[in-house]
Every structure is written in structure tokens, then in C-alpha cells.
Amino acid sequence: MMQILKLAGTDKDKIVFKINLLLSNKKEYERMSKAHNSYGDGKACLRINDYFL
Numbered sequence: 001m002m003q004i005l006k007l008a009g010t011d012k013d014k015i016v017f018k019i020n021l022l023l024s025n026k027k028e029y030e031r032m033s034k035a036h037n038s039y040g041d042g043k044a045c046l047r048i049n050d051y052f053l
Helices: 012-024 026-033 044-052
Strands: none
Touching (some): 012 026
16 A cells, blocks of 8 residues: 555654655655545545535
């Protein structure tokens, strides 16, 4: 399963490292940007709105 998020904790250096990894490593960015989001597609609000209107 591909990762759609990274756990970085609260350490500033670790957060910056993980952000820089995505910004500087095209392969890592592509891998995460194409991953399936197991939490949905982000369109639930639109569907609920359409249902009631």
C-alpha cells in the first residue's frame, strides 16, 4: 500500500526534512501524489449538498 501521509511528529528538523524530501525528490513526490486516499476523495461535502438540493 502506498503512503499518502508521513508522520513527522513535532520535531521541527524532522518536519523540515520530510517536506524537503518531497520537494527535492521527484520519485518520492510522484509516489505519494498518485497514492489512493483511504479516507475518501474529498468530495463528500459536494455529494451531501447535492443530495439535499
